[in-house]
Amino acid sequence: MNSQINRSLPLLLASFLAACAAQPAPDRLTPQAQRTPVQVGVIAINDFHGALEPPKQAVNIKNPDGSVTGVPAGGGAWLASAIDELKAKHPNNVVVAAGDLTSASQLASSLYLDEPAVGVMNRIGLEFNAVGNHEFDRGWNELLRLQNGGCEKNTRRQPCRLEQFAGADYKYLSASTLKDDGSTLLPATGVKTFDTAAGKITLGFIGLSLRTVPALVSPDALKGLSFADEADTINALVPRLRAEGADAVVVLIHQGGKTEALDDPNGCEGLSGDIVPILQRLKPGVDVVVSGHTHWAYTCEYPSAGAAQPILLTSAGVYGKLVTDITLSFDPATHAVIGKKAQNIIVQSEPYTATRGRIENTDRVPQFAPKPEVAAYVKRYADNVAGEISRPAGRLSGPAPKTDGSDSWTGGPLAQLIADSQLGATRDIGAQIAFTNPFGVRTSLMPAPNGAVTFGQLYAVQPFNNELVVQSMTGAQIKAVIEEGLDDEDVQQVLTPSANLRFSFDMRRPSGARVVSLTLDGKPLHPRATYRVTTNNFLSEGGDFFSEFTRATNKVRGGLDIDALEAWLTAVPMRKVPDEKRAVQIGGN
Missing domain, CATH: 3.60.21.10 (Metallo-dependent phosphatases)
Incomplete structure (x- = not known):
């Protein structure tokens, strides 16, 4: 081993000298080069x-x-x-x-x-x-x-x-x-x-x-x-x-x-x-x-x-x-x-x-x-899907905005529309409630002057191809999963419910105890009663820190979220954009 190292020394020395010769030493630089900073973008x-x-x-x-x-x-x-x-x-x-x-x-x-x-x-x-x-x-x-x-x-x-x-x-x-x-x-x-x-x-x-x-x-x-x-x-x-x-x-x-x-x-x-x-x-x-x-x-x-x-x-x-x-x-x-x-x-x-x-x-x-x-x-790919992008996919009574800025955690009309569509798509397999996550809504849905929207617009709103999941949760678990979105542990996000569920919350209360009221069809949820709840599979698997969904039972897969939204919009001549308050914040932050 030592003899091999010794035999390599002349080659290493020659390589070192060549490398040194390849780069001019600073004192060999022109006076201007010695003073001018070198910039990299x-x-x-x-x-x-x-x-x-x-x-x-x-x-x-x-x-x-x-x-x-x-x-x-x-x-x-x-x-x-x-x-x-x-x-x-x-x-x-x-x-x-x-x-x-x-x-x-x-x-x-x-x-x-x-x-x-x-x-x-x-x-x-x-x-x-x-x-x-x-x-x-x-x-x-x-x-x-x-x-x-x-x-x-x-x-x-x-x-x-x-x-x-x-x-x-x-x-x-x-x-x-x-x-x-x-x-x-x-x-x-x-x-x-x-x-x-x-x-x-x-x-x-x-x-x-x-x-x-x-x-x-x-x-x-x-x-x-x-x-x-x-x-x-x-x-x-x-x-x-x-x-x-x-x-x-x-x-x-x-x-x-x-x-x-x-x-x-x-x-x-x-x-x-x-x-x-x-x-x-x-x-x-x-x-x-x-x-x-x-x-x-x-x-x-x-x-x-x-x-x-x-x-x-x-x-x-x-x-x-x-x-x-x-x-x-x-x-x-x-x-x-x-x-x-x-x-x-x-x-x-x-x-x-x-x-x-x-x-x-x-x-x-x-x-x-x-x-x-x-x-x-880009045009080659865009032209190839132009028919799918422009395909009519229902009508809306007006703009369905995505909440942004300081309100981005609260959902809004578009998140409510999505939650309603997901409940509508899964009622036939027993769903009673649906939730969606506001951070999963990617952009606002802005119809044409006559209310028309296209499949391309729907896809821009929900581009993930998530599957819907219907699962069993007790009233106590539903309250707990809403609390997860309001607690101080991770990123705060108010779960957006379907139209038949309402809750109020107070961020001044201790973390984990901020839900003040919780009703389904106007009646309080019973903590020990079991309800069938629809979410997308991302939430069902604990995404966005909603771990309580992972403890749900009897999970049944439904269709895709994008298909549910299109079906909801095309089921009536003109779908009304939700404008009611479903999750109401009491007091200040």
Whole structure:
């Protein structure tokens, strides 16, 4: 062994000298190069959710007079052009994402198992993506197919329907997603090295999901996987990346926060949410955290204990409506990070008509032209499902809005409509009550002037293809599951009931004892009586932290949630949008 090592020394020395000669020492740099910081651009997105076409949503910006202008934004071809402009701005660049690029997608992507969403990401030049919770929706074997390509059938839908699927050119990173043998499902880290005037500068990337994926995805999709603590995982990997030569460390994490800056995509006032305790526990060594999950937009400087500079925290909202332009500046001699900044760029696309009127383009921010190559690719998939998207699917008496902002946890008319449809679809197998989860409602349902809605619109509201489940629960269990949504343990969410069930609650009361009244058809639920309750299978399996549903008995599967909603709307000439209060909050928070 020793003789083999000795014989290798001349070769090792020669390799070392060659490597040194390949990179000019700092003192050999020109005087200008010695003074000029080296810049690297990190171009970041998150929560694309297969938004191939413009999602017909706006990004709000404040005007000098205090009013708000809505900017039409998003769409894969426009996002590609915006990223191309940022690449041109940053000769040293890398494109990254913080998860949920697929699932909960537009119909043109979802019907093809999000193969076209991956195709769009390939065409914009994405290099690294953290695995989000929605990437597990169809099971981890299907996630591996998205990475590696192929036509293996892992779901009800047939893959490779339009073309042979080659897989993602970018790398999924899953540092905290562990298999039974302790290995990660996908690589934990990645690196990219740039040849600059000051020599090679290397960025290290850590990609990971949020620890609570098991509460957000059906258990069957996660068999054989566990999810480690986010901060512990990051802290363990940072020294490893630094030892491998990383001059800066960028964390891509599918967890995020919210701010009080509702009309400022770059605001950070009042930052809160589950990303905050993770940031508080990070040891020095992390330079940037690209986050997601909450669909919020922000750029923040978050103090880092023991570090000379704060952590740069970013999120680009949702659906490709924004892209984050991050600039890292390096000392040309030491390669230390000496500056970092970020700005969310609005991907202004094409005008559209909303319930409040026409959302036009504005010269307040740049407008992008769709990139022809990506536009043609998206059009091929969109044209193939055009008939299904435009198929009539009933009529509504008016808009059925999805609650947003501070009211997003409470449900609203659309969630009530969904709960009613699910009860209607399962009464013939004994259902008496139905509940739906407001966070599972993805977008508002806005009919045409004559009330008409299309299947494409329904699919945008409920893109998960969840099955309905009818199960037996006692009155005490029903009260307990409503309390789970109101308690202080996890994310608060008021379960939305069908029209025949009403309850009131008081958030001033102790956690676990906030339900004040609970009635079915005007009569109090008896704690020991048994009732048949419909939910989607996600809730039935304990999703969104509603574990009481897992203790229900005599579970019977029904049809799909999307089919139930369509049947409910088409059963009458014009379905009235619910407008009554079913879950009433007493007093203040």
